[in-house]
Amino acid sequence: MKKLSISVSVLLISLLAACASDKPAEVAAAPTTPTEAPAAVAETPKEVAPVAVDELNDPSNILSKRETFFDFDKSVVKAEYKSMLQAHGQYLASHGDRKVAVEGNCDERGSSEYNLALGNRRASAVKKVLVVSGAKAAQVSTVSFGEEKPRDSAHNEAAWSQNRRADISYK
Amino acid sequence: MVLRNILFFLLVCLSLPVQAALDIEITGAGEHQIPISVVAFAGEETLTQKIGSVIANDLKRSGLFRLIDPAGKSPHEMREVVYSEWAEADALAIGSAAVLEDGRVEVKFRLLDTHKQVQLLGQSVVSKGDQVRAIAHKIADMIYEKFTGDAGVFSTRISYINREGKTNRLVVADSDGYGEQSVLTLKQPIMSPAWSPDGSHLAYVTFEQGRAVVYVQSLFTRQRFVLAAFPGSNSAPAWSPDGKQLAIVLTQDGTSSIFLVRPDGTDLRRLTYTDAIDTEPSFSPDGRFLLFASDRGGSVQIYRMSVEGGYAERMTFEGNNNFSPRYSPDGKSFVFMHSTGGQFYIATQDFQTKQIQVLTDVGWEKKPSYAPNGKLILFATESLGRGILATVSSDGRVKQKMIPQQGDIREPMWGPFLK
Secondary structure: OOOHHHHHHHHHHHHHHHHHHOOOOOOOOOOOHHHOOOOOOOOOOOOOOOOOOOOOOOOHHHHOOOEEEOOOOOOOHHHHHHHHHHHHHHHHHHHOOOOOEEEEEEEOOOOOOHHHHHHHHHHHHHHHHHHHHOOOHHEEEEEEEEEOOOOOOOOOHHHHHHHHHHEEEEE | OHHHHHHHHHHOOOOOOOOOOOOEEEEOOOOOEEEEEEEEOOOOHHOOHHHHHHHHHHHHHHEEEEEEEOOOOOOOOHHHHHHHHHHHOEEEEEEEEOOOOOOEEEEEEEEEEEOEEEEEEEEEEEEOOHHHHHHHHHHHHHHHHHOOOOOOOOEEEEEEEEEEEEEEEEEEEEOOOOOOOEEEEOOOOEEEEEOOOOOEEEEEEEEEOOEEEEEEEEEOOOOOOEEEEEOEEEEEEEOOOOOOOOOEEEEEOOOOOEEEEEOOOOEEEEOOOOOOOOEEEEEEEOOOOOEEEEEOEEEEEEEEEEOOOEEEEEEOOOOOOOEEEEEOOOOEEEEEEEEEEOEEEEEEEOOOOEEEEEOOOOEOOOEEOOOOOEEEEEEEEEOOEEEEEEEEOOOOOEEEEEEEEEEEEEEEEEEEOOO
């Protein structure tokens, strides 16, 4: 809008100038910029550098999935998560500079210390799949939060099943 | 002797708030309750605490005394007692308190046998003006011991974690919920507080370094240092009875294993070598054995091994899983978390008979620890969706809930006698 009013001012000043003298009025061309072009006007698209959507964050890519859920008191990685973990393992294999942390969590049943240990076991189980799939051990660190950082602190199976989880976190 | 203990209190106690941080509800009664009357002490209205009420509440909380209302009678000295008026009670506690010129408080008390009409106990104590609650607890301890033969625990303290939103506070409080002090406040979780045998230090675990790390903190100086920050998780600290080492659990070698370490973090020695989870060590009172929880046999069970390591004997065979063992102070039994049918109960097991006794009945009870006289067990439970603490007497009869004013509380541990 600002540019428009400047254009008008320029126009008016030009007209005044034209009136002041006997020269024919010169209409200063209102400067046009691409931003002022009405939306209806089709412009020739300029060449734009292609934006690579990071496959890690592409929602349609399996790599955007980071969570592995576990059965009660178990640290076995279920079959439904294998292909996701294999994809991360292969990604890490081909991106040797990337590192991940695997964070193990538990639901609140059992003692807090046993759950700290179980969370560690879950994180280690996920790490194993990543390494077998190509990641180097040095690329994968593990940590356990036990039952201390629940995603859902309600006291029912719906909450507990959310908390029995290992998360892959890219550094 | 009382004076020496009071002097120790001067080092340990800080400012005492008027309100208890925990509300206490009592259910159940001992098998035989001793009827006793506690008369308000002369002059107690001039003090910060009503001594008579603190004593009466302590005795009532134990479940072993039935408090008889003085009904308006107020003797303060032996010669003022008309024994025929107190026939309903077996004993009568009377006394007086006065503030001295220098601000200190002098408390005199007598415990009388109402039937034999003789004095059972008599004491006079002088202490700082803000130690009135501590004196009342000491008197309650003396009365308790006189009648039961067991040491009272009214002067002991407990530790727990209070969680409100993302804020976690490691707290120390009197065993009646008063005198709550925050030892540590973090936005990261805190777990597993463990009292040193002399009550001077707390070991605990926090996640402030991004993973479980064990700290030791002095309750006098408030200074703390890292005991164990090895790669992986460092947790489950437990002090040996002589205070010369701690057992801890590390995952630096892959799986959770039990180690011993000196209180300054040196001289690390590994004790368990399985691929299983070995955790929650607890020293025997003679320092020769450790109880611990392990899933080396498939389910989580409690095992006992020498502090030298080596062979571990399985102790528990009932229920689905058993966690969190702690030796009783007399070494004859242990308390633990017993899981059966998806529920969690507090139970004790006698070493000799191997009999277990389940002490709770709701099914969401965790983290048991004994009072230092072995007569009460403190544990974490829930009420109306909130984390609370509770106690149960070792015979299962007397139960008490301790409900926080704010937040949820978890991870309790009963502290030692203050010598």
